[in-house]
Amino acid sequence: MTTTYLAQYLFTGLLPLALFGYFLGRRKIRSQQDPNARYKASENLFGWFAVSKMLMPAVLISFIGSVLDLFDLVEVPWPMLAASALLLGAGSVWLALRAIRPSLRVRTALEKTITRILLVASLISILTTIGIVMSIVFEAVHFFRIVNFWDFLTGTTWNPDAATIDDDGNIQPLFGSVPLFAGTFMITAIAMCVAIPVGLLSAICMSEYASLTVRRVAKPALEILAGIPTVVYGFFAAITVSPLIVSLADKVGISADYTNALSPGLVMGIMIIPLVSSLSDDVISSVPQSLREGSLALGAYPSETIKRVVLPAALPGIVSACLLAVxxxxGETMIVVMAAGLQPNLSWNPLVGMTTVNVRIVDALTGDQAFDSPETLSAFGLGLVLLVLTLCLNIVSLTVIRKFRQRYE
Known part of the structure; x- marks a missing residue:
């Protein structure tokens, strides 16, 4: 299916047929209704009824044919698919016109159609998630047939270029993922140490202390950071922050690399501040004012009210904001590539170069190796482990949210 065929199908077939059915539906109900009746059904509803009855089978058969052709299950000629869909749509219009009469409960029929459309829309995200997981799992299985899963999880050396084959024909465990995940957690932890305190304190300031004038200026100015491209942050980390860190380290007698983990962590934390601040501000502002007034009436200071009343009430939303920030x-890649380098080092020192799982995935999938090579398939193994870790993180956060959730009537 090409863009030209799709445009021809939509603008010369499907849309004209829908417009034709809409006007036919309005014309038929207009000829059947009593013009002197006090209450008459809207003609537009019957037009949309004909359109809905036409679109559902036409779109369904088009979707099924496209899926079969996409996965190479059945090769369906595009002209035949379009002709079948339009023919089925025309037949559906004819059946809909036969069903149109003044006694037809057209509102109920349209409500059922809208419900089905909303159900399909909700299923799309679920099916997309399932498809993503299955695509990663299938390719990861191929990788773990080559590399031992336990060696992959516990190995401390990542060097696919130096992988050797032993006497039994097995690849030596040089795909140790520990340095990659250590770098990911190191840079993420540094970013969270910057984003969460600064973002949360700025949200408290704007929602509890700032005047309306200051809030109108400060909040948009803070959210400008969210619109800056990540490559610009990468330039800032590589050109400004990294030399500054090296210079400060030299002054105190510490050795630091220009490609270190500290600079991308700091810059990434600055980038995430608007996310934490904006979400936390909305959550804190949604806490009922009566809780604040009750606490102040009992003699608590504003700071005590924030610490003991407002923040506990907003804790589920704040945890959600922090989870999104994590x-x-x-998932950040560009800043790490430009400032932290590509060397998978296992170290507690944030002043040396490190890399993350996402960077190695990009490097593996954009190389010149064959797709079935171990180095390329390692991207799917890394993606599967990262997916499981993210799932565990979501489960922990949901547990915390449910534990501290408060209900205010």
Whole structure:
């Protein structure tokens, strides 16, 4: 299916047929209704009824044919598929016109159609998630047939270029993922140490202390950071922050690399501040004012009210904001590539170069190796482990949210 065929199908077939059915539905109900009746059904509803009856089978058969052709299950000629869909749609319009009469409960029929459309829309995200997981799992299984799963999880050396084959024909465990995940967690932790305190304190300031004038200026100015491209942050980390860290380390007698983990962590934390601040501000502002007034009436200071009343009430939303910030930091790639380098080092020292799982996945999938090579398939193994870790993180966060959730009537 090409863009040209799709445009022809939509603008010369499907849309004209829908418009034709809409006007036919309105014309038929207009000829059947009593013009002197006090209450008459809307003609537009019957037009949309005909359109809905036409679109559902036409779109369904088009979707099924496209899926079969996409996965190479059945090769369906595009002209035949379009002709079948339009013919089925025309037949559906004819059946819908036969069903149109003044006694037809067209509102109920349209409500059922809208319900089905909403159900399909909700299923799309679920099916997309399932498809993503299955695509990763299938390719990861191929990788773990080559490399031992336990060696992959516990190995401390990542050097696919130096992988050797032993006497039994097995690849030596040089795909140790520990340095990659250590670098990911190191940079993410540094970013969270910057983003969560600064973002949360700025949210408290704007929601509890700032005047309306200051809030109108400060909040948009803070959210400008969210619109800056990550490559710009990468330039800032590599050109400004990294030399500054090296210079400060030299002054105190500490050795630091220009490609270190500290600079991308700091810059990534600055990038995530608007996410934590904006979400936390909305959650804190949604706490009922009566809780604040009750605490102040009992003699508590504003700071005590924030610490003992407002923040516990907003804790589930704050945890959700922090979780989104962690997910954003874990998924960042460009800043790490430009400032932290590509060397998988296992170290507690944030002043040396490190790399993350996402960087290695990009490097593996954009190389010149064959797709079935161990180095390329390692990207899917890393993706599967990262997916499981993210799932565990979500489960922990949901547990915390449910534990501290408060209900205010």
């Amino acid at each position: 997910s954003r930091a874990v």
